[in-house]
Amino acid sequence: MSRKTVVGTGGEVLMHQLVAQGVEYAFTNTGSAEAGFFDAFLTVPGVQPILLLSESLVLSAADGYAKAAKKPAFVNVHLAAGTRQGSGQLQNAYFDGTPMVVTAAMRDNGSFGDHNTLGASGGFSQMGAVEDITKNRWEVTDARGVAMATRRAFKEAMTMPTGPVYLAFSSPALDATGVEATIQAAAGLEMAQVPNGATMEKIHDALLNAENPLVVVGPDVRTSGGQNELLELVENYALPVAVGFYDYGGFPMQHPNYVGMIDAISDKGYDVVCCIGYRQNTRASVEDIKFPDAGTIIGIGQDAALMGNTFALDLDVLGKVDHTMRALNSLWKPDHSNLAHIQKRKMALLEQSQARLAKQADDAVTRSTDNPIHPLYLGDVMSRTLAGNSVVVSENFRAFDHFLPFGYGDNDMSMVRTAGGSLGYGVGGAVGAQLGAPDRPVVLSIGDGSVMYSSSGFWTMARYSLPILTVVWNNMNYQTVRTNFAAWGGNVKDQNKYPETFLGDPAIDFVMLAKAQGIEGEHVHEPSDLEGALQRGRDAQAAGEPYVLDVHITNVGAGADSKWHKAIAANS
Numbered sequence: 001m002s003r004k005t006v007v008g009t010g011g012e013v014l015m016h017q018l019v020a021q022g023v024e025y026a027f028t029n030t031g032s033a034e035a036g037f038f039d040a041f042l043t044v045p046g047v048q049p050i051l052l053l054s055e056s057l058v059l060s061a062a063d064g065y066a067k068a069a070k071k072p073a074f075v076n077v078h079l080a081a082g083t084r085q086g087s088g089q090l091q092n093a094y095f096d097g098t099p100m101v102v103t104a105a106m107r108d109n110g111s112f113g114d115h116n117t118l119g120a121s122g123g124f125s126q127m128g129a130v131e132d133i134t135k136n137r138w139e140v141t142d143a144r145g146v147a148m149a150t151r152r153a154f155k156e157a158m159t160m161p162t163g164p165v166y167l168a169f170s171s172p173a174l175d176a177t178g179v180e181a182t183i184q185a186a187a188g189l190e191m192a193q194v195p196n197g198a199t200m201e202k203i204h205d206a207l208l209n210a211e212n213p214l215v216v217v218g219p220d221v222r223t224s225g226g227q228n229e230l231l232e233l234v235e236n237y238a239l240p241v242a243v244g245f246y247d248y249g250g251f252p253m254q255h256p257n258y259v260g261m262i263d264a265i266s267d268k269g270y271d272v273v274c275c276i277g278y279r280q281n282t283r284a285s286v287e288d289i290k291f292p293d294a295g296t297i298i299g300i301g302q303d304a305a306l307m308g309n310t311f312a313l314d315l316d317v318l319g320k321v322d323h324t325m326r327a328l329n330s331l332w333k334p335d336h337s338n339l340a341h342i343q344k345r346k347m348a349l350l351e352q353s354q355a356r357l358a359k360q361a362d363d364a365v366t367r368s369t370d371n372p373i374h375p376l377y378l379g380d381v382m383s384r385t386l387a388g389n390s391v392v393v394s395e396n397f398r399a400f401d402h403f404l405p406f407g408y409g410d411n412d413m414s415m416v417r418t419a420g421g422s423l424g425y426g427v428g429g430a431v432g433a434q435l436g437a438p439d440r441p442v443v444l445s446i447g448d449g450s451v452m453y454s455s456s457g458f459w460t461m462a463r464y465s466l467p468i469l470t471v472v473w474n475n476m477n478y479q480t481v482r483t484n485f486a487a488w489g490g491n492v493k494d495q496n497k498y499p500e501t502f503l504g505d506p507a508i509d510f511v512m513l514a515k516a517q518g519i520e521g522e523h524v525h526e527p528s529d530l531e532g533a534l535q536r537g538r539d540a541q542a543a544g545e546p547y548v549l550d551v552h553i554t555n556v557g558a559g560a561d562s563k564w565h566k567a568i569a570a571n572s
Helices: 010-020 032-042 055-069 079-085 087-096 127-133 143-158 169-173 198-211 228-237 322-332 334-336 339-366 375-385 426-436 457-463 479-488 490-494 510-515 527-542
Strands: 003-008 025-028 048-051 073-077 100-106 136-140 163-170 181-182 213-217 241-243 259-261 270-274 296-301 315-318 391-395 415-418 442-446 469-472 520-524 546-551
Touching: 003 010, 010 143, 010 169, 010 181, 025 055, 032 169, 048 457, 055 073, 055 079, 055 100, 055 415, 055 426, 055 457, 079 087, 079 100, 079 127, 079 546, 087 163, 087 510, 100 143, 100 169, 136 442, 143 163, 143 181, 163 169, 169 375, 181 510, 198 270, 198 296, 198 315, 198 322, 213 228, 228 322, 228 334, 259 339, 315 334, 334 339, 339 375, 375 469, 375 490, 375 527, 391 426, 391 520, 426 442, 426 457, 426 469, 457 479, 469 510, 469 527, 510 520, 510 546, 520 527, 527 546
Parallel strands: 025 048, 025 073, 073 100, 100 163, 136 163, 213 241, 213 270, 241 259, 270 296, 296 315, 391 415, 391 442, 442 469, 469 546, 520 546
Antiparallel strands: 003 181
């Protein structure tokens, strides 16, 4: 690797290291304690700062960029306060294993008191604030360590299992002058390329001879770049595929082998279950022991901490998911496809898929005249109208955007979302995804409740002319919460009153909200207007401009008719 020696301020050394690392964008919310870093933008070319108006947006934008660009992201937030502000989205990045380097200034109190509101206070640890949501973290107080620490942070972020790394630089370290440093890019450490041959033979035999198998796919298929290997594997062995709860879009949902989300299908009756890149702890509880009667459970994953930590594994491989699947595929022989049970299962999967897709289409037609617009119909129209190579950033938990025709190729629709559970991801995630995939149309599919966590990100879209089409699924409700309340039961269900889930008093006008920040848009009330509105959104994208559709949809599920809320008034 090439290396060079530079002399400059601590901030300039940091910037030189970022340039060497191939960093395109610095996602940031400006802070004066990081003046030494921001000053370097004027002297060291090569990195474009991207301003977002809250640290939560900064982190989600970096996450979306890393997922779309398939490279690590760089972040700067303001001191301990900014670190705390962005911790929800840092949690998302950690759960997803998103490679990023997060930096902040570090300020010492300089006194005994607890009154320094932006810096450290008595008993507060800036490192402790991120301890459980980062792969690693360091304080850098000596300017001579800036380059080394940054290089090490990128190495850790990119090494399997990937994830965010946090660096706190003291202001004196960033402000120091005459700092000499060696600049050299870092690379992630490679895992072993060749899985154990005997184990591969056992897994191959189990899959080949299985009568009722199931493959469960998780996010590490994508992070390893193993999508094509997965397709080859499941098509060869005629394996039905389920995805994790947060992983829809992780397998093409119109593929004949797709059977549903793991939480929506039975976990009984399988003789062989193969978990590939699946993170067991996504929605686990002590009672959540999946596949109780499975004869053999196989695990293929990249993070030892997430393999076998709820239900036990009988055969497992720790290593690059794509390499492992490639080794399995090498054991496949063309004659195997003639086996009766393989052929039978292939035909059964095709018939089931055709029936499922036909029902989905029929249901959409049935709902095509509902007013307000039925979410099933909105998902159907989006699938037919959006560009086939769209990157869809989704922050919808009970919408129907998972019916979109996702695929694995650059010319297929793909999904970006998070499994961390912290709301406020979508708008920032779309900003980052558009910067990470500038040649592809980006669509933000987001609920009305979710968009209010991050709506100032519309300003960033307008500032940088990012041609993102935002579709707000507006049912004036926290639908997921209301649905879960109804499942819980109690007085909320008996009285059809769901505390603090109704968002319609007053109604939020998302078109005006976006327009106030420089983005045009329109309301969509009639189902007959959907296709035209989406096409106008696509036209705006083609012209290089963002656009917002405020789509008014009907509320579905238990308690759909409830508009009750407890007001502070005599009539409450």
